[in-house]
Amino acid sequence: MLAGDEDARLIAGGQTLVPMLAMRLARPARLIDILRLPELAGIREERGAVVVGATTRQAQAERDSVIRALVPMLARALPWVGHPPTRNRGTIGGSIANADPSAEIPLVAITLGAEIMLATKSGSRSMPADDFFVGAMQTAIDQGECVSAIRFPVWPHQRLGVGFLEISARRSDFAFVAVAAQVALDEDGCCIDVALGLGGVGERPLRLKVSSLVGIKLDAASVSEAVNRALAEVEATSDLHASAAYRRRVAVTLCTRALEQARADASDKSREGLR
Amino acid sequence: MKVELRINGVSRSTDVEPRKTLLDALRENFLLTGTRAGCEHGVCGACTVLIDDEPVRSCLMFAVQADGYEITTIEGLAPAPGELSVIQDAFCETHGLQCGYCTSGMILAAHALLQHTLTPTRDDIVEAISANICRCTGYGQIIEAVEFAAARLRIANTLRPVRDVDEPAAETK
Numbered sequence: 001m002l003a004g005d006e007d008a009r010l011i012a013g014g015q016t017l018v019p020m021l022a023m024r025l026a027r028p029a030r031l032i033d034i035l036r037l038p039e040l041a042g043i044r045e046e047r048g049a050v051v052v053g054a055t056t057r058q059a060q061a062e063r064d065s066v067i068r069a070l071v072p073m074l075a076r077a078l079p080w081v082g083h084p085p086t087r088n089r090g091t092i093g094g095s096i097a098n099a100d101p102s103a104e105i106p107l108v109a110i111t112l113g114a115e116i117m118l119a120t121k122s123g124s125r126s127m128p129a130d131d132f133f134v135g136a137m138q139t140a141i142d143q144g145e146c147v148s149a150i151r152f153p154v155w156p157h158q159r160l161g162v163g164f165l166e167i168s169a170r171r172s173d174f175a176f177v178a179v180a181a182q183v184a185l186d187e188d189g190c191c192i193d194v195a196l197g198l199g200g201v202g203e204r205p206l207r208l209k210v211s212s213l214v215g216i217k218l219d220a221a222s223v224s225e226a227v228n229r230a231l232a233e234v235e236a237t238s239d240l241h242a243s244a245a246y247r248r249r250v251a252v253t254l255c256t257r258a259l260e261q262a263r264a265d266a267s268d269k270s271r272e273g274l275r
Numbered sequence: 276m277k278v279e280l281r282i283n284g285v286s287r288s289t290d291v292e293p294r295k296t297l298l299d300a301l302r303e304n305f306l307l308t309g310t311r312a313g314c315e316h317g318v319c320g321a322c323t324v325l326i327d328d329e330p331v332r333s334c335l336m337f338a339v340q341a342d343g344y345e346i347t348t349i350e351g352l353a354p355a356p357g358e359l360s361v362i363q364d365a366f367c368e369t370h371g372l373q374c375g376y377c378t379s380g381m382i383l384a385a386h387a388l389l390q391h392t393l394t395p396t397r398d399d400i401v402e403a404i405s406a407n408i409c410r411c412t413g414y415g416q417i418i419e420a421v422e423f424a425a426a427r428l429r430i431a432n433t434l435r436p437v438r439d440v441d442e443p444a445a446e447t448k
Contacts (some may be wrong), residue, residue: 014337015317015332015335018316018317018334018336018337019318019335019336020317020319021317033340035340082406083320083406084329084384084405084406085320085329085331085384085389085403086317086325086406089326089331089332089335089336171405172406
C-alpha cells in the first residue's frame with residue numbers, strides 16, 4: 001500500500017506528523033496507521049542485543065525492565081524525550097524515522113552503534129545507525145520502506161555506567177546540545193570501553209572518538225583532553241536558537257560532565273558480581 | 276466513517292470523517308466541551324484527555340484511532356452530577372485556576388499522576404504538568420493544588436483505628 005502510493009505516509013504515534021498536518025507542512029493524500037500491527041511492537045532480548053519494535057511507545061520503553069537493565073542509556077535518555085503525554089503516544093521507531101538532529105533516541109542509536117531494521121516490499125533489510133542517518137530529518141530509507149525495529153547492542157560488562165545530559169530553552173524542548181555517554185570499568189576503576197555521542201550540534205547525531213580513554217582511569221585531566229580533541233573536528237551549526245560557538249562551548253562542558261556521570265554510575269555498581 | 280468509542284465508561288458511536296481529530300469529535304460529536312481546543316498542534320496541553328488512564332493530547336490523535344481505548348475526559352472525573360473530585364476541589368481551594376482554559380488538562384494530568392502515587396515530590400508534579408501551558412497562574416498555585424489533593428487523598432486512604440463511639444475523641448486535634 002505504501003509502495004504503491006507516493007503521497008501516502010505512515011503514521012504511528014503521530015506526535016510529529018499530526019502537528020505537521022495541522023500546520024499544513026505535510027499534505028499526504030493517505031495516512032496508513034501502523035500503530036497496532038503486532039509484528040512491529042514489543043521488546044525482546046537477543047544474543048548480545050535488545051530489539052525494540054518500531055511502534056513500542058516511548059513511555060513503555062522508559063518503564064521496561066529489560067531496557068533498564070540492558071540498555072540503560074536508552075532508559076536514561078527517554079525522560080528527556082518530549083513530555084509524559086507525548087511519550088504515551090510517541091514511538092521509538094517514529095523518532096528514529098523522523099531523524100531530528102536534536103532528538104534523543106537517534107543519539108542513543110548512534111552512540112551505541114544500533115542497527116536499524118527495515119521492512120521492505122520484498123522482505124527486510126537492516127543497516128547501522130551510522131548509515132541510516134543522512135542529515136537533518138533525512139534517512140537512507142527508500143520509498144515504500146518502513147522502520148520495523150531497532151537493535152541496540154548490549155555491553156556485557158558488570159560495571160557499566162551511563163550519563164545523559166542536555167541543554168534546551170525549556171525542559172523537554174528541542175536540545176541545543178545533547179550528550180550521551182557509556183563507560184565500562186574494570187575492578188580497579190580503569191576504563192575498559194567507552195562510547196560518547198553528541199546531538200543537536202550538527203545535521204545528525206555523531207559518535208565522538210574518545211578511545212584514548214580506554215585503559216586508563218577517567219581522571220578529569222585526561223577526560224578533558226580527550227573531549228577537547230574529539231570536539232576539535234566537529235563542525236557546529238549556527239541557527240536562531242544558538243550560535244555555533246555557544247554550542248561548541250556547551251558541548252565541551254556536557255561531554256565532560258556526562259563522562260563523569262557515567263564513570264560515577266559505573267563506580268557505584270557493586271563489585272559483588274565480579275568476585 | 277462510523278466509530279465506536281468508550282468515553283467516561285460509556286460506549287458511544289458516531290460518524291466522523293477520517294481526518295477529524297479526537298478533540299474535535301469529543302467537542303462537536305459528543306458535546307463534551309470540557310476538553311479545550313488550544314494550539315491544536317500538540318504544544319499547549321489544553322486538549323489533554325486520558326487514554327487508558329494515561330494523559331494524551333487529543334488534538335494529535337484522530338478519532339478513528341481511538342476505538343478500543345478507555346477515554347476519560349474532565350466530565351468523567353466527578354463522582355456525581357454537581358459534585359467535584361478531590362483534585363477538582365483542591366484546584367478551587369488553592370486558587371489553582373484563573374481563566375480556567377488550561378484547567379481541564381491540568382486536572383487530568385494531575386489525576387493520572389495521583390493514580391500512580393499519592394506521595395509525589397514537587398519535581399514529580401512539575402514533570403507531570405510540564406506538558407500543559409498556563410498563562411495565568413504562574414503554576415505556583417497549580418502545584419500547590421496537586422500537593423493539597425495528594426495530601427487529602429493520603430488521609431482518605433489511611434486506615435485509622437476504629438474508635439468506640441462513646442469514647443471522647445482523644446487523638447483528634
